[in-house]
Amino acid sequence: MLEKILKGGKLEKKIIANIKNYLNILYSAMECLKNVFITKDIERAHCIDNLEREADLLRREIVSTIYEGAFLPYIRPNISTFIEIVEKAFDALKTCAFEFRYLNKEFFEKIKDEVIKIAEINLEMCEILIKAFQCLIEENNLRERNLAIRICEKKIDEIKQDLTQKIRQREIVNFWEGKNISEFIEALVKISDLIEDASDYLYILDISLR
Amino acid sequence: MGKKVWEIMNPKIEIISADASVYYAIERLIDKRIRSLLVLPRDEKDDYGVVTVRNIVFKVLAKNKDPHTVKIGEICSKPLITVSKDTPVEELLELMERNNIARIFVREKNKIIGVVSFFDIMHHILIERAKK
Numbered sequence: 001m002l003e004k005i006l007k008g009g010k011l012e013k014k015i016i017a018n019i020k021n022y023l024n025i026l027y028s029a030m031e032c033l034k035n036v037f038i039t040k041d042i043e044r045a046h047c048i049d050n051l052e053r054e055a056d057l058l059r060r061e062i063v064s065t066i067y068e069g070a071f072l073p074y075i076r077p078n079i080s081t082f083i084e085i086v087e088k089a090f091d092a093l094k095t096c097a098f099e100f101r102y103l104n105k106e107f108f109e110k111i112k113d114e115v116i117k118i119a120e121i122n123l124e125m126c127e128i129l130i131k132a133f134q135c136l137i138e139e140n141n142l143r144e145r146n147l148a149i150r151i152c153e154k155k156i157d158e159i160k161q162d163l164t165q166k167i168r169q170r171e172i173v174n175f176w177e178g179k180n181i182s183e184f185i186e187a188l189v190k191i192s193d194l195i196e197d198a199s200d201y202l203y204i205l206d207i208s209l210r
Numbered sequence: 211m212g213k214k215v216w217e218i219m220n221p222k223i224e225i226i227s228a229d230a231s232v233y234y235a236i237e238r239l240i241d242k243r244i245r246s247l248l249v250l251p252r253d254e255k256d257d258y259g260v261v262t263v264r265n266i267v268f269k270v271l272a273k274n275k276d277p278h279t280v281k282i283g284e285i286c287s288k289p290l291i292t293v294s295k296d297t298p299v300e301e302l303l304e305l306m307e308r309n310n311i312a313r314i315f316v317r318e319k320n321k322i323i324g325v326v327s328f329f330d331i332m333h334h335i336l337i338e339r340a341k342k
Contacts, residue, residue, distance in 0.1 A: 128340045148340030151333045162222070 011070035016137060018062045019083070023133060025055045026086060027126045029093050030191070034119035036100060037112070045097040052090050059087055078208070082201050089194040092187045099184035104177065107170065114163045118156055118188055125152045125195045132202050142206045149199040156192040160185075215302055216295035218334045219316050219324035223248050226261065228283030232270050235261055235282055246313060248322060249286040258315070258322055259286035292317035295324070299334060302326060 029051040036044045062083055066076050100108075108115070132145035163185060172178035226235055226247040235247055249259035261282050269285040270277050292315045293302055302314055306328070316324040 124337065124341075128337070131340060131342075144336070145340045148337045151336060155333070158222075 009070070011065055011068060015062055015065050015070050015079070018058055018065070019079075019133060020130070022055055022058045022062065022083070022086065023126070023130045025051050025058065026089060026093075027123070027130065029055070029090065030119070030123045030126050033093055033097055034116065034123055036097060037116050037119050040105065040108070042101050045101060048093055048097040052094050055087075055090055059083055075205075075209070078201070078205050082198060082205065085194055085198040085201060089191055089198070092190040092194060096184060096187035096191070099180055099187060102180050103184055104181075107181070110170075111163060111166055114159050114166070115188065118159055118163075118192070121152050121156050121159075122188075122191050122195070125149050125192055125199075128152070129195055129199055129202075132199055136202050136206050142203055146199050146203045149196055153192050153196045156189060160189045213299050213334065213338075214295065215293055215297045215299060215316055215326060216324070218299060218330050219295070219326045220330060221324045223315075223322060223325055225250055226282055228252050228256075228259070228281065228286065230282050232261075232266055232277040232280045232282060232285065236266060236277060239263060239266075245327075246325075247282075248290075248315065248325075249282055249288075252283065257288060258290045258292075259283075259288040260290055260313075260315070261286040262312075290315055290322075292322070294318065299331065303331060306331075 029048050032044065032047040032051065036042070036048075063080055066079055070076075071079065128145050128148050132142055132149070134140070135142040135145055167181060167185065170181075172181070224238060224242055224244055224247050226238065226249055228249050228251075238247060239245065246260055246262040249261055251257055251259075265285045265287060266277070269275075270280050291305065291309055291311060293305065295316050295318055306312070306314060313325055313327040315322050316326065
C-alpha cells in the first residue's frame with residue numbers, strides 16, 4: 001500500500017530518485033566538512049559550497065515536481081517539509097564551513113578532538129537517515145533507524161557540554177572572535193538536531209501513511 | 211561489529227580517592243547520575259579499583275554500616291579488569307559476560323583513559339544495525 005502511494009507513477013519515481021540524490025549530496029558535504037577539520041585545509045571547505053549549490057538545484061526540482069501533481073495532495077506538504085528540514089542542515093553545514101575559515105587555528109587545536117568526533121557522528125547520522133528514507137519507501141523498519149539517530153544525537157549533546165566547558169575557559173577579547181567561535185559551534189551541533197528532526201518527520205510520515 | 215574499543219568508549223571518567231568516605235561517593239553518584247567511580251591507586255605499587263552502587267548497597271547500607279566512616283578503599287573492587295583501546299568490541303563483550311561485569315575500563319600504558327558500559331555497547335549495536 002505504502003509503496004503504491006509513494007512509488008505510484010513516473011513523477012513519484014523521479015522525486016524519490018531525486019530525494020535519494022539530495023540525501024547523498026548531504027552525506028558528501030558532511031564527509032567534506034569532516035575532512036576539512038582533519039586536514040585543516042581551508043581551501044577544501046569550498047567543496048561544501050559547491051555541493052550546497054548542487055543540492056539547491058535538486059531541491060527546487062523536487063518541490064516543483066511535487067506541485068506538478070506527484071503524490072496524493074495530503075502527502076505533498078509532508079514531503080516538502082522533509083526537504084526543507086534537510087535544506088536547513090545544508091545551511092548549517094555551510095555556516096560551519098564558513099566560520100571555520102576564520103577560526104583561530106591555535107584555538108581549534110584545543111577543541112579539535114571534540115569537533116572531529118561530532119563531525120563523525122553527524123556523518124553516521126546522515127548515513128542512517130539515508131537508510132531511513134529507503135525504509136519509508138520499502139515499508140521496512142524505520143523505527144530502528146529513528147532510535148539510532150536519537151542515540152547519536154544524545155552523544156553529540158554530551159560532547160557539546162564538554163566543548164562548552166572548554167570554550168568558557170577561553171577569554172574572549174574581541175567581539176568578532178567570540179561571535180565566530182559561537183556561530184561555528186552553534187552550526188556544528190545544529191546539524192545533528194536537524195537530522196534528528198528530519199528522521200522524526202520521516203517516522204511521522206510513515207505512521208500517517210499506514 | 212568490527213569496531214575497536216576506543217571508538218565506543220566514554221573518555222569521561224569520574225574518579226574518587228580510596229581514602230574518601232562512602233557517603234561522599236554516594237553524593238557523587240547521585241549528583242552525576244552515574245553508577246560507578248574509578249578509585250585512584252593509593253601509591254605507585256597500588257592499582258586502580260572501582261566502586262559501584264552494588265558495592266555500596268551490599269557492603270555498607272544493607273549491613274547497616276555508617277557510610278560516613280567506611281572508606282572507599284575498604285569496599286571497592288580490585289584488581290580492575292581492563293582492556294587496551296585496540297581491543298575488538300566482540301572480545302570486550304566476551305570478557306564482560308565471562309566475568310559478569312557491567313563495565314570495563316580502558317587502559318593505555320598505566321593510565322585509565324575511558325570506560326565502556328553495557329549502555330555504550332547497546333548504543334553501538336543499535337547504530338550498526340541501523341546502518342545495515
